[in-house]
Amino acid sequence: MAEVLVYVDHVDGAVRKPTLELLTLARRIGEPVAVALGGGAADTAATLAEHGATRVLTHDASEYGEYLVVPKVDALQAAVTAVSPAAVLVPSSAEGKEIAARLALRIGSGVITDAVDLEAGETGPVATQSVFAASFTTTSRVSKGTPVITVKPNSAAVEAAPAAGAVEALNVTFSEKARGTKVTGRTVREATGRPELTEAAIVVSGGRGVNGAENFAIIEALADSLGAAVGASRAAVDAGWYPHTNQVGQTGKSVSPQLYIANGISGAIQHRAGMQTSKTIVAVNKDAEAPIFDLVDYGVVGDLFEVVPQLTEEINTRKG
Amino acid sequence: MSLKILVTVKYVPDATGDRHFADDLTVDRDDMDGLLSELDEYAVEQALQIAENYDGDAEVTVLTVGPEDAKDALRKALSMGADKAIHVEDDDLHGTDAIGTSLVLAKAVEKAGFDLVISGMASTDGTMGVVPALLAERLGVPQVTLLSEVSVEDGVVKGRRDGDTASEQLEASLPAVVSVTDQSGEARYPSFKGIMAAKKKPVESWDLSDLEIEADQVGMAGAWTTVEAAAQRPARSAGTIVKDEGEGGKQLAEFLASQKFI
Secondary structure (H helix, E strand, O other): OOEEEEEOOEEOOEEOHHHHHHHHHHHHHOEEEEEEEOOOHHHHHHHHHHOOOOEEEEEOOOHHHHEOOHHHHHHHHHHHHHHOOOEEEEEOOHHHHHHHHHHHHHHOOOEEEEEEEEEOOOOOOEEEEEEOOOOEEEEEEEOOOOOEEEEOOOOOOOOOOOOOOEEEEOOOOOOOOOOOOEEEEEEEOOOOOOOOOOOOOEEEEEOHHHOOHHHHHHHHHHHHHHOOEEEEOHHHHHOOOOOHHHEEOOOOEOOOOOEEEEEOOOOOHHHHHHHOOOOEEEEEEOOOOOHHHHOOOEEEEOOHHHHHHHHHHHHHHHHO | OEEEEEEEEOEEEOOOOOOOEOOOOOEOOOOOOEEEOHHHHHHHHHHHHHHHHOOOEEEEEEEEEOOHHHHHHHHHHHHHOOOEEEEEOOHHHOOOOHHHHHHHHHHHHHHHOOOEEEEEOOOOOOOOOOHHHHHHHHHOOOEEEEEEEEEEEOOEEEEEEEOOOEEEEEEEEOOEEEEEOOOOOOOOOOOHHHHHHHOOOOEEEEOOOOOOOOHHHOHHHHOOEEEEEEEEOOOOOOOEEEEOOOOHHHHHHHHHHHOOOO
């Protein structure tokens, strides 16, 4: 059976959830072979094996942390040469897309980004994408070389599928371009204790109607009652009420959770582009004409400062 | 010392319009109003600021690959203050994918000569966000991408890249390829004077033969990916909408419980 390379996104050996989703998709096409790079790479093996990785190729070098993107491209290219895979799957983060594109160009292959589903096809994997602010769904395939495909978070379920997960050292020789862009400083974002926005099962977002940074406490309280991530519309971020890293929409994150709760968000195209594929959508907005209500499964026309705290209290009561 | 900045921009269908696909599954541009991709305005802005703050001669050239109408995008950038423009236009380019686009841009950038290439973070139609990385790979120069802050001094470009888990300070020697996000700073509006001046600024037109690119390297035939089908997403079925009469939060909780979210 053909092997499929899966690029592992991990933090010091802790595998992030989108990588486990990639293993589910990789098993539809062939036998997953994981590639883990940098500090803690070998520590990823146990988790990857539980989810279907037959082999885990690892390599650690200081270059992965000290220089941008290119060392990782060099390593993934070495893995492609060593394995001759049927496809290469990479998580659709900003960095993941850059790594995938450069790899594809180097190995003379086509690249597809932001797939939301992947199936085996007669002439290679078929990727589903959601385009034009999620108003269209397309299916595409790579027609030249080894398909390189990046997949968005929440595109597949994480499944247990125990496999050998044998750790093997990957041989990597860095190219002369690997040290081109130096990372001279890194500030790790403070953990909020909430799930990662793109990976969360539930996202609670606030927009213009939240009307001030201090009022986001109401949104956070609702999020915490549900174990949800917090999102914000562009209007709220541009006003400085919430960090850009939490922005949902065309120029922020694109999310596809089981439940999306939009509070005080009108639902402009920029925002819809980032949340329209959510399974269940709920909105609270005082404007009955807001376009967000065209998308909802359940909507409340009302003042979010009344509705949201009542909702939070009710959830906490039911839980308690 | 002089500094030559090239800004790559894209002419895209208006995102607030009703975008759709043509019969050959390329983006339908015929029935659409087009404009300079909003995310590229940030690239033009940062290029102008770098040029204004540069200690020496700096020149900003804006470059696009696209159909005849794409000149509108160039005019907008010129009216913001760019010095000149290059338009790569050729019928054989129809249907070119990201890998092919990066080839055309790389050849054009090399022909024009550059110290710094600045791009937006992604186009607002394709939204792949990979062309700057591909361009850096092709040109063999450092990639300094997705910057929220950027500056150039003494032949070195520095910037801040805000990632998912960390914010990184980056630095590379010129020549380099940079991309900037919408957090890099509000783009200026063209002044009346700028709009008038733009009409007299030079726009060069190049085709594939000027760039020594064969027709089969680009277009749909030269694409390394194939779109097999495109379908409009079915409209979401109409949901329940209630007016808050004092019990709105509780009603919403009841709905969430019925869907097993609580």
